[in-house]
Amino acid sequence: MKLLTVIVWLATIVSHVNADTYLHNPRGSNNRLDEANRDRNNGNRMFDSQNNNRGGYNVGSLYYYEGSILSIEWTNQHSCNNPNNHCNFVMQYMCGDLVRDGTTTTTIPDNPVNCRDYNCNTDLKYGMHESYNYYLNCKGRVRNKGLFTADQNLKGNSARFTRQNPGGTRRGYECPEERDYYPYWHPTPWKDIAVLTNDPTQCPYFEEESENVKERYSCYVPSGLYSEYARMRRQAYIPNNKEECEEIQWPEQKDIPKDANVTVEYGQWIRSEPHNLPKPICRQAQYTRDNHLGNTYGGFPLMFNWTIPDINHEHCVFRIRYNISTGDFEGWGPSAVNASNNKQPGKNYANVDVATKYGLQPNNQDGRGYVFKQNPTVEIFDEFATTGNNQDKDFQLRLAINTNQFGRTFQDRSHTFAIRQRPADLDCSQIHNLNVRGKRGNIVQVYPGVEYDMVPNRLYVAQDECIHFQWTGSNTNPNNNDGQGRAGTDRSNIVMLEAQRYSEGNGRAVASGNKLGHWGNSYPAHLNDSETRFMGLSREDLDRLSGLTHSQFRGELSELDDSGTYFDLGPKKVTSVGEYHYLCTRNNNFSNRSQKGKIYVERQARGWNQIDWNGGSIEIGDSSVWFDRGARDTPQDVGMEVWQTEDCENLINSLGKSLPSGSSAGSCVALYPQEQLVKDSAKFQVSMPVPEGVTEKVSIWKTTTDSAAQWTLIEAEVSNGQATFQASEGGVYVPRKSVNVAAIVGIVCAVSVLLIIVCGTTIYFCKYPEKWQALKKGVRQKANYAKRSMQSQV
Incomplete structure (x- = not known):
């Protein structure tokens, strides 16, 4: 090769x-x-x-x-x-x-x-x-x-x-x-x-x-051979394939077998191990x-x-x-452009057929300019073409094509960063990084960068998960860039916004119904108000987030000028459920910037994934949803929530629905959007934990948050504490348990048979006592024989 x-x-x-x-x-x-x-x-x-x-x-x-x-x-x-x-x-x-x-x-x-x-x-x-x-x-x-x-x-x-x-x-x-x-x-x-x-x-x-x-493979060339080949060819020379690599050898050693008992320098085709990491995530x-x-x-x-x-x-x-x-031409698959499509002798253009796509004969593409080269001139009207005796060039159009960029x-x-071990005493199941993007200046001055914002701007976390608040700025932005505080500097902080003052859209509801702060406001809430405590963080944490103690005691902090460019609060567990709105007080010029964010803290864990032809999965604890490849043709963001038992029952009751017969069998799973999530007759698979009992039967019921939606019984297989079933739509999937009548009848029958055998045996030996004595004697003899056997072996 x-x-x-x-x-x-x-x-x-x-x-x-x-x-x-x-x-x-x-x-x-x-x-x-x-x-x-x-x-x-x-x-x-x-x-x-x-x-x-x-x-x-x-x-x-x-x-x-x-x-x-x-x-x-x-x-x-x-x-x-x-x-x-x-x-x-x-x-x-x-x-x-x-x-x-x-x-x-x-x-x-x-x-x-x-x-x-x-x-x-x-x-x-x-x-x-x-x-x-x-x-x-x-x-x-x-x-x-x-x-x-x-x-x-x-x-x-x-x-x-x-x-x-x-x-x-x-x-x-x-x-x-x-x-x-x-x-x-x-x-x-x-x-x-x-x-x-x-x-x-x-x-x-x-x-x-x-x-x-x-x-991967590569060619190793000993340094002496490398220098010799570079000298002879006046350029470096390392083959990129096995055959040519192993042909490299000193001329005087050409006839010496490579397995001979002498030192022979030659090229070696070396195998490099894979990185031994998971396959890359791939999606649309x-x-x-x-x-x-x-x-x-x-x-x-x-x-x-x-x-x-x-x-x-x-x-x-x-x-x-x-x-x-x-x-303009095929770039993937067996017909893709390759070395045979490069410029050939006698031509000044690449050997790529772009004429056929435009209804021209391949032998006519040169004369009309439909060729792949630097800035070709094309004649789009056949009747005015400059072929034959027609030399009218009034309708020639030049295309701006640079073949080293037409496909690029x-x-x-990034700047360098560190990856560190998770602290052993950090008591939270997940850490979410919350950072600041952008730099000082209005949209024209920072372009193609961006203005300040929080990343992610909307963050969804479950109660008792952690958020790692961390960001950095700069002291070397252009001094004439717009912004608050000392010229040329980036600074950020986080303070919760004051309470809502006017109504707006419903937005996304959270389990608790608590909406704290209002995105439409531009003033912060009072840190002393316990009812507005930010996600259950301590007063010390709130002081640090606000910039009052950015490793700086006093100083000019009204616009954070004496705060450091770098800030790290470390991971902090969020314990209070609600919808929290916050802002940066420094970068809040209403004319051209508004650095705000929103954090949803919910009792239930939440995950999402983009599902396309390639399929995909979402996993939360022991619950999961899996889409096979080909289940969809177009991409769709699919969300999954796991509601604990009490929250699940409260959710159903809040919809004005009566729960299916039976009692709770654990947490329920909600999938969004609550519509058809796969094409045609395709299905996706859901797995969720359920309790198992010999006398209990677990059923899976499905509904939606539409109060008019009915309950549908889903066929599920229960094994080893997991219920697994196929579905095609989003919605709320609720496990219920009921008495397993068949299992109870089976147990009663088995016990009855056992009682009959015991009673019959007792009556028989009472009627024939000599039989009972003979049975005991035989058992004794066998025991003594076994004992003597063991002693003789010792």
């Missing part, structure tokens, strides 16, 4: 349209460090984002506990899950002892002579993600010549040179070929988190090919529209909830890649 052509068709999807993507939580750097100007100083500092120079945030280092939930938030300029293109988002992370943000915006050198102690890996002045050795291997490795390069003239032969980077420009120690293609075929330090794609039928492929679960991407770095449906930002892995490391970084391809990968990476 000389050129890895087997993976050509799969790799093109990430290299196919000018767009940008920006990471807002955790804070994306876009190669920024702490510059006080709007443009970043160096777009080549750490990685190739291909984004606008004004993107990124100055600082962003936080820490997250293992197993906690972090809301990833981003924007992308062009659409996804839209019929006019193909796209996906690839989310990954890496950790390493030398991963760092650095202290200078200068790109890390690629010559150790220019680094302290002649070691760039350990020169902490420079920011670094991938290592120097990783980049050297990329620089010396032959590029995959089975890839689609269109009509681009690549300036080199190594993995530094790609269709998107034909000149091999270096950005940090990133490998351009790995950046542009996914899944990549050589070992990388990146671990997969998720792939969000416009076509969920590709998910099985992404899951199986991920380096999380599948090994949320809808976004073209030319819009903004929110999706409902006015909510693009978001993915990441459960932080158990790795306990102080130096980690997150990246998101936005891969978008044109719909963008990315953003």
Whole structure:
């Protein structure tokens, strides 16, 4: 396999349209460090984002506990899950002892002579993600010549040179070929988190090919051989396939068998173990529209909830890649563009058939300009074509096509963060991270960043779960950016809003019915009012959240000027049920910003997942719902709640419904939306814990929160304390137990038979006592015989 052509068709999807993507939580750097100007100083500092120079945030280092939930938030300029293109988002992370943000915006050198102690890996002045050795291997490795390069003239032969980077420009120690293609075929330090794609039928492929679960191979060339080949060829040379790798050998050793008892240097095709992590989550991407770095449906930002892995490391970084391809030609599958579709001898355009799609004959595409090349000129009217004797060029139109961007990968990476072990004395089942996004300035000044907001803006937690309040700001924003407090600074705090003053929509009801604070207000509640105590937090915690004790005793705190940029309250258990509205008092200029949030604390646990063709599941404790692949064609957000027994009965009673016959059999499960959740005759599976008793029978009943809805009996299988059943609709599923008449009748019959046998035996031996004596004598003899046998063996 000389050129890895087997993976050509799969790799093109990430290299196919000018767009940008920006990471807002955790804070994306876009190669920024702490510059006080709007443009970043160096777009080549750490990685190739291909984004606008004004993107990124100055600082962003936080820490997250293992197993906690972090809301990833981003924007992308062009659409996804839209019929006019193909796209996906690839989310990954890496950790390493030398991963760092650095202290200078200068790109890390690629010559150790220019680094302290002649070691760039350990020169902490420079920011670094991938290592120097990783980049050297990329620089010396032959590029995959089975890839689609269109009509681009690549300036080199190594993995530094790609269709998107034909000149091999270096950005940090990133490998351009790995950046542009996914899944990549050589070992990388990146671990997969998720792939969000416009076509969920590709998910099985992404899951199986991920380096999380599948090994990789690479060629090891001894240093002496490497230098010799580099000298002879005047360039680095590391084969990218097994056959050529194992052919590398010193010329004078060619005839020596590799298993001979002599030292022979030759190339070795080395297997790298997979990361041994779970398969990446894969699902359909949320809808976004073209030319819009903004929110999706409902006015909510693009978001993915990441459960932080158990790795306990102080130096980690997150990246998101936005891969978008044109719909003008096929970019996936066996007919995808590959090396055979590149520019051929005698032509100045790529060998891609774009004419047939527009009703033209392939042999007529050249004359009419319907070819894939840089800025082609097309003639859209046949009768005015410049073919033959017709030289009228009045109807020629030039298309703005750049073949190294018409199909493109963008990315953003976070500032470094830490992942730490969960405190052993932390008494809560789940930790939710609550952070601050955005930076100082109005929407024009911060664009393509965003203004201040809380992340997540609406947070749902169960009673006795924990919220980790943590955020950071900057002291180096442009001084003329709009905002409150000292110029150039970011500061945030949290204070609960005062009580509701006017009516508004019903919103979402919580179990307790308590609505504390009002989103429509702009003033905080009094901290001394016990009835407005924020989620049951202590007065000390409320003082710290408000900014009154941000590690600063007194000082100028009216606008938080003397508070620190970084704040960490740590995880705090929320004990009081209700709907809580809060604000940041500093960033509350009604004209152009309003930094507010809402937290729902409910007695019942709540979870959700986006269900599409790829299926999916939701698990809360011992309760779960599972959708098989193919159960849906379109994405749907599905929510699940587990109501404890008392809350469940209260919920049913509040609807004015009488419960089905029988008594409570434990907690109930509510699924939202309460409508058909699968297509046609498909079903999803629900499992929930129920008590088991020999004389009890458990039944599952279903209804909805519509008071007019009737009860429906669901067929369920009960085994080992779990009730499992199939369903097609959302609603409230309630377990009830009743007397198991059949089991009781069976037990009575068995006891009756046993009594009859005992009574009959007693009457028989009373009538024939000699039989009873003979039976006892026989039992005694057998016992004595067994005893003597054991003694003889001893």
